[in-house]
Structure formats: structure tokens, C-alpha cells
Amino acid sequence: MxxxxxxxxxxxxxxxxxxxxxxxxxxxxxxxxxxxxxxxxxxxxxxxxxxxxxxxxxxxxxxxxxxxxxxxxxxxxxxxxxxxxxxxxxxxxxxxxxxxxxxxxxxxxxxxxxxxxxxxxxxxxxxxxxxxxxxxxxxxxxxxxxxxxxxxxxxxxxxxxxxxxxxxxxxxxPENDNAVIEISLKLASIYAQQDRLELAEHGFRFCVESLEEKLKEEKLKEEKLKEEKLKEEKLKEEKLKEEKLKEVKLKEEKLKEEPEELTEEQQMILKDTRLLLGLVLDSRSRFWTQRSDLVRAEDDLRRSLSICREEQGEDHPQTVVLLSDLASLLDLRGNRPEALVLIQRAVDLGRTQDHPEQHVLLCNMAAILLHSGDLEAAARFYREALALAKLRKDDEAVEQIQDGLKELRATRGQ
Structure with a gap:
């Protein structure tokens, strides 16, 4: 304990x-x-x-x-x-x-x-x-x-x-500040665990809608800055002499082709906001799963995975976790072909980086194989997961894997 x-x-x-x-x-x-x-x-x-x-x-x-x-x-x-x-x-x-x-x-x-x-x-x-x-x-x-x-x-x-x-x-x-939204997310998660479902759903909706509106506002600000910059260049163009007109037009075209660069601080805030949206979507996905609304759970989890890939990269440890989560959710929905592709990708990435939850990834792989009817492969992955879980002294994971092996033996006996 x-x-x-x-x-x-x-x-x-x-x-x-x-x-x-x-x-x-x-x-x-x-x-x-x-x-x-x-x-x-x-x-x-x-x-x-x-x-x-x-x-x-x-x-x-x-x-x-x-x-x-x-x-x-x-x-x-x-x-x-x-x-x-x-x-x-x-x-x-x-x-x-x-x-x-x-x-x-x-x-x-x-x-x-x-x-x-x-x-x-x-x-x-x-x-x-x-x-x-x-x-x-x-x-x-x-x-x-x-x-x-x-x-x-x-x-x-x-x-x-x-x-x-x-x-x-x-x-x-302001209520849409990231610090406010982070605490609101934790409160929504608490309500979900207490089965105060209306409060939980309202809290998750507040977080998602606030962040999406904030990102929309940031995008509008960025576009407005570009427009103002373009207008400024046009005013300068009118004051220049005729012989420099061509040069000014070339600058204008270049300005249109190259987007206005954000400052380092603006880029950090934008990334922070996108990652927070991914976190909220992941939490809400698990909330939908608890309520057996697997369609909305899958939609939120796919969006969360997409954000994590874009901001953190395909081989980031959190991307690996989300790949495994999505595979398990697809297994619940009966979409096992895609689930196998995703969990195989997660396991392969986990091996290359010695992922701290590799034994859990292997357990998820074995479970999906079991549900797909490949009992020999499932047994192999369960054994590998069990050995690694014991090595890492994760007693609860060991118990979960042993439950999977019991299910496997029961399936073979049918």
C-alpha cells in the first residue's frame, strides 16, 4: 500500500x-x-x-x-x-x-x-x-x-x-485560463468516480468547449495579425516611388506565402493548450467508456491520440499508451483487425524504448489475440507479460495476467 x-x-x-x-x-x-x-x-x-x-x-x-x-x-x-x-x-x-x-x-x-x-x-x-x-x-x-x-x-x-x-x-x-480548466478537469474526474454523472458530463463539456473556443480565438488573432501586417505593407507601398513598386509587390507575395511566425512564448502557450485538450479528451473518453457509450469514447480517444502524435511524436511513451488504450477500446467494440494493428505497433514501440508499462502492453496484446481466437499466440504473450510483471514487482498486473491465463485455459477446454 x-x-x-x-x-x-x-x-x-x-x-x-x-x-x-x-x-x-x-x-x-x-x-x-x-x-x-x-x-x-x-x-x-x-x-x-x-x-x-x-x-x-x-x-x-x-x-x-x-x-x-x-x-x-x-x-x-x-x-x-x-x-x-x-x-x-x-x-x-x-x-x-x-x-x-x-x-x-x-x-x-x-x-x-x-x-x-x-x-x-x-x-x-x-x-x-x-x-x-x-x-x-x-x-x-x-x-x-x-x-x-x-x-x-x-x-x-x-x-x-x-x-x-x-x-x-x-x-x-478568466474562466478559460488553462489553470482553471486543469482544476475543472480534476473535479469532473472526481464526479465521474463518484457517479455524479450530470456534474461530470457538464465539467468535461466545459473543459472541451473552453479549450476549443480558446484555440479558435488564437487562430483568429493569428489571422488578424497577418491581415494587419498585409495592410501595413500596402500602405507603405503607396508611399514608395514607382520604380520600387515591383520590389514591394514581391515582398507582399512573400508575406502571403510565409505565415506570420509566432513568438516562442506564443508557441509554448499554443502547444500547452493543445496538449491540455488532448488530456481532457482522453479523460472524457474513459468517462464515456464507464457509461458504455463506446462510440463517443472512441471518437474522443482518436482525437487525443492525434494531438499526442502531432505534438509529442509517434514514439513518445504517452503515444504508446494511447495506442494501447485505443486498441483495447476497439477490441471491446469488436473491431479486432484494427485493434491488432494498433496494439502490435504499441508493443513494438514499447520494446524499443523499454517502456515502463511494457508488461501491460503485452497483456493487452494477449487479450486481443485471445478474443481473436489465436490461442497459441495469446498464451505466448501472456507468459512474456507475466515474467516481466514479476520482474518489475507489479503484483496487481500479475493478478490481471493470471486471470487472462485462466480465461485462456477455459477457452481451450471448450
Whole structure:
């Protein structure tokens, strides 16, 4: 159990970066292979307390997003934003103590000590509330929410994410900001796990529609910049002498052929937004699958895979995971020829890069072969998957693979 919690906490820490990206940290396995994580912080009367009850929830946590602030940005903000000029001694002492507590909390998580991290965060939150420091409040809320989420404390995580969202919106942050959408995605995922289906569907729809509208607006801005640039060139053209007219027209043609280049920052924001859309579509696909709406689940998953391929590349570890997921979904829908092509591609890519979930990919391959009637090949892949799962000490995957072998033996006995 401790190893499960620690693995999930490391994933949550790795995802505090600015971009909500697809990456190796966000590796999820076949939908039937789950983890169970328990315990987490709770909220009572605005203060954080330790919850004595243990509540579990299944599911690999592959959708951690930013936790409000990146570490370096937080320390810089704390160091310079509280008290400019002549700070009072007591306020300065609290500020230094809060910074130390946040550093200790982060180190505790890296050392697989979630209980100690919770205690440090609880103390830091109290100081942040006294100092009215919004950056520190947001950091504490979102980090504690992610800890609660990966430990299965869904109600607790919901309250903390909402508290963090309140801090973000109180700053005048627009509702379509990526930080708002990331928290909205986590809330929608929580609602889905709690079977609060209307809220979950509304949340996923908000995320998808907001991101699509944002991308549309960015495209319109880009086109408007091109038009304005073209008009500017035309005005200059009118002022030039007749002998330079030809040269101006050539520049205009070149401008039309070559699209206006975005700045590096604009390119990063655009990529971040597209990857976040892919993440939302992947989450909503699993939501549709849980509701047995496989048509909409397939559509969302194909779009998510397309975005990941374009932004991350065909051989990226997350692309491999999405290929496997789509193959398993197609197997559920009975489209086994395409499912076999996709899972074979995922397994081949996984072998070349020593994918951390290679044993799960092999298990998915064996299951699809079994459903296709190729029992000998299915047995071969199940054995390879079992050996690798034992080597990597993935007990739950071992159990899943053994269940597949039982199904295989039952099929042979028919």
C-alpha cells in the first residue's frame, strides 16, 4: 500500500510544472489494471485535519496537472512579494517559517513520507492564511488536493481543489485560463468516480468547449495579425516611388506565402493548450467508456491520440499508451483487425524504448489475440507479460495476467 501511495505522489509532484503535458509521468495502463490508494487530509471549518477513516479508490492516477505553482516560482514569489522595504520582524519570521515548511513538505513527498508532508503543509497553510499570501495558499491547496486525490480521498480532494480554484478566480483570472480548466478537469474526474454523472458530463463539456473556443480565438488573432501586417505593407507601398513598386509587390507575395511566425512564448502557450485538450479528451473518453457509450469514447480517444502524435511524436511513451488504450477500446467494440494493428505497433514501440508499462502492453496484446481466437499466440504473450510483471514487482498486473491465463485455459477446454 505504501509503495502505491508513494508512486502516485511522485507522479503528482512531477506534474506541478507550468505545462499540462502528455509525458512519461502520465502513463496509465489497461483500464482493467488498477491501483488502490487510501487516506488523505480532510477539511473542517476551513482548517486541514487528519482524517481517521480510510477510504479507497481504484484507478491509476495519470492526470495530475499543475499544482498551482512551480517550486522555483513559488520561492521567488515568497521571497519578494510579501513585505517590500521595512518588514516587521514578526511578519518576516512567519514568512521564513512558511518557506521552510513548504520545502520540508516537498522533501517529505520525495522521500515517500506523505503523512509528514501533510503535517508541514497544514502548518504552512495556517501561516499563509495569516499572511494573506495568495501564491502560498494556492500552492498548499493544490498540493494537498493532489495528495488527497491519489490516496482516494475524493470528497477531500474536491473541497481542496475548489478552494484553490477560488483563489485563482479571486485574482481576476478568466474562466478559460488553462489553470482553471486543469482544476475543472480534476473535479469532473472526481464526479465521474463518484457517479455524479450530470456534474461530470457538464465539467468535461466545459473543459472541451473552453479549450476549443480558446484555440479558435488564437487562430483568429493569428489571422488578424497577418491581415494587419498585409495592410501595413500596402500602405507603405503607396508611399514608395514607382520604380520600387515591383520590389514591394514581391515582398507582399512573400508575406502571403510565409505565415506570420509566432513568438516562442506564443508557441509554448499554443502547444500547452493543445496538449491540455488532448488530456481532457482522453479523460472524457474513459468517462464515456464507464457509461458504455463506446462510440463517443472512441471518437474522443482518436482525437487525443492525434494531438499526442502531432505534438509529442509517434514514439513518445504517452503515444504508446494511447495506442494501447485505443486498441483495447476497439477490441471491446469488436473491431479486432484494427485493434491488432494498433496494439502490435504499441508493443513494438514499447520494446524499443523499454517502456515502463511494457508488461501491460503485452497483456493487452494477449487479450486481443485471445478474443481473436489465436490461442497459441495469446498464451505466448501472456507468459512474456507475466515474467516481466514479476520482474518489475507489479503484483496487481500479475493478478490481471493470471486471470487472462485462466480465461485462456477455459477457452481451450471448450
Amino acid at each position: 505504501a509503495a502505491c501511495v508513494c508512486r502516485a505522489l511522485r507522479t503528482a509532484l512531477a506534474l506541478t510544472a507550468r505545462a499540462a503535458r502528455f509525458g512519461p509521468d502520465r502513463t496509465h495502463a489497461h483500464r482493467s489494471v488498477t491501483r488502490t490508494c487510501r487516506s488523505g487530509p480532510s477539511v473542517s471549518s476551513g482548517r486541514l485535519q487528519e482524517d481517521g477513516e480510510e477510504r479507497g479508490h481504484g484507478g491509476r492516477q495519470g492526470h495530475g496537472g499543475r499544482q498551482g505553482l512551480g517550486g522555483a516560482a513559488l520561492w521567488a514569489a515568497l521571497g519578494f512579494s510579501l513585505f517590500g522595504g521595512r518588514e516587521e520582524d514578526e511578519a518576516q519570521r512567519k514568512q521564513d517559517e512558511m518557506i521552510l515548511l513548504l520545502k520540508k513538505a516537498k522533501m517529505s513527498l520525495l522521500r515517500d513520507q506523505p503523512g509528514a508532508a501533510h503535517s508541514f503543509l497544514h502548518q504552512a497553510l495556517g501561516l499563509a492564511q495569516q499572511l494573506h499570501h495568495q501564491d502560498a495558499l494556492l500552492y498548499c491547496y493544490t498540493l494537498m488536493a493532489n495528495v488527497a486525490l491519489v490516496r482516494g480521498q475524493l470528497e477531500q480532494a474536491e473541497k481542496l481543489f475548489k478552494a484553490g480554484l477560488s483563489v485563482i478566480l479571486s485574482r481576476g483570472t
